[in-house]
Amino acid sequence: QVQLVESGGGLVQAGGSLRLSCAASGRTFRNYNMAWFRQAPGKERGFVAAVTWDGVTTDYADYVKGRFTASRDNAKNMVYLQMNSLKLEDTAVYYCEGRILAHSRNWSEYPYWGQGTRVTVSA
Numbered sequence: 001q002v003q004l005v006e007s008g009g010g011l012v013q014a015g016g017s018l019r020l021s022c023a024a025s026g027r028t029f030r031n032y033n034m035a036w037f038r039q040a041p042g043k044e045r046g047f048v049a050a051v052t053w054d055g056v057t058t059d060y061a062d063y064v065k066g067r068f069t070a071s072r073d074n075a076k077n078m079v080y081l082q083m084n085s086l087k088l089e090d091t092a093v094y095y096c097e098g099r100i101l102a103h104s105r106n107w108s109e110y111p112y113w114g115q116g117t118r119v120t121v122s123a
């Protein structure tokens with residue numbers, strides 16, 4: 001089992017950058033494939049990015065590809081999402097999620113997620 005706590009959200013102007021962090025507890029964290037999802041007001045939670053247990057393979061939604069970078073540090077039990085060139089439509093609550101099985105783009109297939117961190121992009 002793993003517990004996840006996101007941080008790093010905030011208010012940023014369009015074109016700016018933020019780095020989200022996800023702190024994981026549990027000795028088996030290194031076995032988990034991790035992903036980031038986001039949920040804007042009135043919308044479904046959607047896939048943003050994923051990174052495999054070893055940090056070697058990543059996957060990105062088309063709408064963040066080239067702007068966001070997912071990474072992890074298993075020695076520190078941390079997962080990161082570097083967000084550059086932020087757009088108004090990136091405004092959402094961002095969630096870090098984890099699972100043992102191969103990563104999925106469906107948030108409900110992850111048994112573990114945190115409380116989320118809010119990102120607001122202003123004009």
